[in-house]
Amino acid sequence: MRQPLHIFPFDLTASLDFPEILEELRSRCSTLEAAEEIGQLVPSGAYDEVLSSLRKADECLQLYLREFPLPALSFELGVDTLSLLKTRNACLDADQFFELISLCLAQNGAYRHLKEHRLEAPELFALIEEDPPLPQIPKAIEAVFDPHRTVRSSASRELADIRSSLGKKRTAADRIFYRVRQKLASKGLLGDIDESVHDNRRVLAVQAGYKSQVNGIFHGSSNKHSLYYMEPSECIAINNEIAQLIDEERKEVQRILRQLTAEMALYHPQLERYRDLLIRLDVVRAKAQFGKRFDCIVPRVNREGRTRLIEARNPVLLLHNQRKSKPTVPCSLELDPSSRLLVISGPNAGGKSIALKTVGLIQCMLQCGIPVPLDPGSEVAFVDGLLGDIGDSQSIENELSTYSSRLEKMKVFLERADANALLLIDEFGSGTDPDLGSALAEEVLERLHGLQVRGVITTHYNRIKSLASQLDGAFNGNMAFDQKHFRPEYRLETGTPGSSYTFEVARRAGLLEELIRKAKRRLSKDKVRLDGLLSGVQREKQQLTEKRKRLTEELALLRELKSEQEDKIRKLEAKLKKQGNVNEEQSRQLMWGRRFARFVQEWEKAKSKKARRELTDRIISFLTEQTAQAKKMTEQEAQREKRREDARMKRLLAVPVQPGDEVRMMGTRQKGKVLSVKGSRFQVQFGNMISTLERDKIIKTDLEKERTQKKEAPPASKKKQK
Numbered sequence: 001m002r003q004p005l006h007i008f009p010f011d012l013t014a015s016l017d018f019p020e021i022l023e024e025l026r027s028r029c030s031t032l033e034a035a036e037e038i039g040q041l042v043p044s045g046a047y048d049e050v051l052s053s054l055r056k057a058d059e060c061l062q063l064y065l066r067e068f069p070l071p072a073l074s075f076e077l078g079v080d081t082l083s084l085l086k087t088r089n090a091c092l093d094a095d096q097f098f099e100l101i102s103l104c105l106a107q108n109g110a111y112r113h114l115k116e117h118r119l120e121a122p123e124l125f126a127l128i129e130e131d132p133p134l135p136q137i138p139k140a141i142e143a144v145f146d147p148h149r150t151v152r153s154s155a156s157r158e159l160a161d162i163r164s165s166l167g168k169k170r171t172a173a174d175r176i177f178y179r180v181r182q183k184l185a186s187k188g189l190l191g192d193i194d195e196s197v198h199d200n201r202r203v204l205a206v207q208a209g210y211k212s213q214v215n216g217i218f219h220g221s222s223n224k225h226s227l228y229y230m231e232p233s234e235c236i237a238i239n240n241e242i243a244q245l246i247d248e249e250r251k252e253v254q255r256i257l258r259q260l261t262a263e264m265a266l267y268h269p270q271l272e273r274y275r276d277l278l279i280r281l282d283v284v285r286a287k288a289q290f291g292k293r294f295d296c297i298v299p300r301v302n303r304e305g306r307t308r309l310i311e312a313r314n315p316v317l318l319l320h321n322q323r324k325s326k327p328t329v330p331c332s333l334e335l336d337p338s339s340r341l342l343v344i345s346g347p348n349a350g351g352k353s354i355a356l357k358t359v360g361l362i363q364c365m366l367q368c369g370i371p372v373p374l375d376p377g378s379e380v381a382f383v384d385g386l387l388g389d390i391g392d393s394q395s396i397e398n399e400l401s402t403y404s405s406r407l408e409k410m411k412v413f414l415e416r417a418d419a420n421a422l423l424l425i426d427e428f429g430s431g432t433d434p435d436l437g438s439a440l441a442e443e444v445l446e447r448l449h450g451l452q453v454r455g456v457i458t459t460h461y462n463r464i465k466s467l468a469s470q471l472d473g474a475f476n477g478n479m480a481f482d483q484k485h486f487r488p489e490y491r492l493e494t495g496t497p498g499s500s501y502t503f504e505v506a507r508r509a510g511l512l513e514e515l516i517r518k519a520k521r522r523l524s525k526d527k528v529r530l531d532g533l534l535s536g537v538q539r540e541k542q543q544l545t546e547k548r549k550r551l552t553e554e555l556a557l558l559r560e561l562k563s564e565q566e567d568k569i570r571k572l573e574a575k576l577k578k579q580g581n582v583n584e585e586q587s588r589q590l591m592w593g594r595r596f597a598r599f600v601q602e603w604e605k606a607k608s609k610k611a612r613r614e615l616t617d618r619i620i621s622f623l624t625e626q627t628a629q630a631k632k633m634t635e636q637e638a639q640r641e642k643r644r645e646d647a648r649m650k651r652l653l654a655v656p657v658q659p660g661d662e663v664r665m666m667g668t669r670q671k672g673k674v675l676s677v678k679g680s681r682f683q684v685q686f687g688n689m690i691s692t693l694e695r696d697k698i699i700k701t702d703l704e705k706e707r708t709q710k711k712e713a714p715p716a717s718k719k720k721q722k
Contacts, residue, residue: 003045004045005367006416008412009388012390013042015390016361016388017357018364018365021361021365024290028285028286028289029286030073031279031282033279041368043363043367050367052369053368054301054371056123057288057298059120059121059122059123060124060285060288061371062120062689063117063121063288064291064292066120069288070110070114070281071109071110071113073106073109073110073278073282076098077102078096081100082275091254091257092257094145097145097257097260100137100141100264101137101138101142103271103274104134104135104137106274106278107131107274107277107278108135110277110278111128111133124281127277127280128281131270134270137264137267140260141264151256151257156255159249159252159253162249165245166246166249169241170242172238173238173239176232177202181194181195181204189206189207189214190206190207191207191226196229198229198231199219201219201235202235204229205229207227208226215232216235217230217231287369287370287371294318294319294373296370296373297373298371298372299372299374299380300378300676301382305335306381307333307335307359307454308377310377311330311332311374312331312332312333312362312373313358314357315365316361329489331351331492334494335454337452337454339474340453340454340455341448341449341456341468341475342457343468343476344456344459344492345460345476346478346480351490351491352426353458355456355458356390357390357424359424360386360388363380376675379676383421383422385416385418387413387416387423387455388425388426391426410444413444414444414447414448417448417453419451421455423448423457427458428441428459428461429459438462438463438464442464445468466497468497476494476496477497478496479492602615649699653695653699655700659674659675659676659677661673662701663700664699665693673685675690684698
């Protein structure tokens with residue numbers, strides 16, 4: 001990402017736990033280079049770059065979800081291997097040549113896979129399309145080296161001749177050496193270990209007392225000087241020839257490797273592109289693996305300031321909770337130009353900070369091109385700046401208290417914040433005298449509101465909650481609290497502020513009731529009354545939610561009973577209609593039978609051929625008339641059925657379709673979920689594929705489900721008996 005997002009303070013991403021996300025991504029890389037690149041990721045401020053990066057991650061994620069993951073992208077490439085190709089007269093060693101093979105094989109696998117799936121991953125294929133495999137590189141290297149990384153004798157005629165001569169000389173040298181060893185051994189001149197090797201030459205281990213009886217070159221002695229290592233004089237000449245051939249072999253191998261290096265140097269630009277492409281693909285692959293692991297998506301990104309998080313999960317909290325086998329409560333919220341400042345209140349340890357961090361962390365991940373843990377239908381606004389105050393920023397070095405540090409940040413917020421920035425402030429106004437701190441916080445909040453800032457703020461101050469309900473564009477939210485069991489539910493609810501439940505939590509913790517009563521008396525009546533009012537509102541809201549749930553269930557039961565009765569009536573009407581049709585058909589068949597009976601009687605009475613011919617003509621005319629009438633009735637019934645079907649389709653197409661609805665594609669049984677609606681175009685997810693369709697191509701499945709349930713459901717009386 002070339003244009004980093006403006007972030008203040010510099011360590012804000014660390015406060016949002018973003019480094020843990022990067023570490024999780026790093027662990028999924030196949031190459032060290034990709035892991036290093038991910039370790040340096042910072043949110044980007046370039047809109048087009050972010051969209052391109054997200055599209056690539058999404059394409060790779062969809063391949064994973066469809067069980068077509070990218071192949072392994074690992075390759076072994078030393079730091080100096082490619083740079084040596086640019087050096088004149090350089091010579092790569094065997095390991096470095098095989099590093100080039102591993103690079104080509106990894107690129108070849110990625111290219112073939114993405115070419116095969118280029119329709120599902122067009123941007124990923126476009127990334128690699130202009131760098132097809134170069135099979136001549138592995139072919140040229142394998143022509144020189146055998147699988148054991150030794151230069152083949154066939155690499156050059158000269159090398160083959162040298163090795164042939166070397167083999168013959170070694171055979172002759174072994175024969176001469178064996179003959180001398182046998183002769184000296186028979187005389188008892190050799191030690192228990194009768195031979196050794198020194199400087200690539202075979203030597204005899206002669207006992208010290210007999211060294212003068214052996215002619216040859218001295219090559220050293222044992223530690224205790226009991227053995228002298230001698231090269232027999234009979235072997236010296238041929239060993240010298242072998243040494244010369246070995247040196248010639250070494251020089252020829254070096255010449256071959258230098259020539260092969262020069263050949264590979266011609267491909268240096270392509271090899272460098274291979275390396276860079278594989279690293280980029282490895283980064284994308286790590287993002288996709290992360291997305292699959294945490295059930296992530298790539299939401300729609302806009303520049304209109306609309307953020308709609310549906311069932312957002314904090315991936316860091318999700319990871320920690322999964323290790324402890326604990327559930328993670330998601331949160332949902334919306335920010336837009338008309339409701340841009342959310343003030344969250346509620347009990348301590350109730351999830352306010354987690355909700356705020358979730359918003360910031362998802363923003364960081366998204367602008368790094370990383371899929372985020374949201375439900376389909378979510379969208380996130382692109383921001384040009386991320387400003388925040390999270391955690392304790394006390395500084396010993398700069399002699400700043402927590403509150404002084406907060407004030408320094410507030411000053412920067414007021415100078416730099418605007419409508420294109422996202423602001424995150426945890427425990428707004430805290431760190432000093434509550435009355436004075438909340439008064440100053442009110443003024444800051446009003447000023448920030450005037451700057452059209454959007455963001456999330458958490459607080460315990462009632463004055464801030466009250467101000468949020470008065471400012472146009474600001475709104476309250478609270479973290480749900482189970483007052484029956486005195487425990488937080490970690491669920492964000494918007495629309496009303498929340499109580500801190502200070503006394504309720506203290507009572508739950510076992511604090512003496514007398515202390516709680518005395519503490520209440522120390523507070524002003526207004527504060528106690530307001531806190532009680534907020535608690536009451538929360539309690540009433542909880543009761544209303546439960547009552548609404550019960551009413552919804554009862555209403556669903558009544559609707560089900562009504563549907564059953566309507567279904568019974570429809571079945572009875574259909575039965576009566578069917579019986580009427582049967583009666584009509586029977587009457588028609590009876591009439592036919594009578595007519596044919598008369599024809600038979602007339603045929604028997606007819607004596608002449610002419611009379612019978614006239615009767616035959618009447619029968620044919622009658623049958624033709626009846627056939628035409630039957631055909632007409634069939635066509636009329638088909639037209640009626642078509643009109644009924646057209647009317648039914650018209651009713652189905654008139655039903656409003658909203659994001660989240662289940663729909664069926666016309667002419668198929670394929671069902672999907674509506675992600676977004678833009679005019680008459682609907683973005684629908686079918687399995688792992690997303691399609692954009694017109695309204696007349698999809699049908700809402702609710703009516704079809706209801707019809708199926710009516711057919712399968714037992715009568716209401718039987719349900720009650722169960």
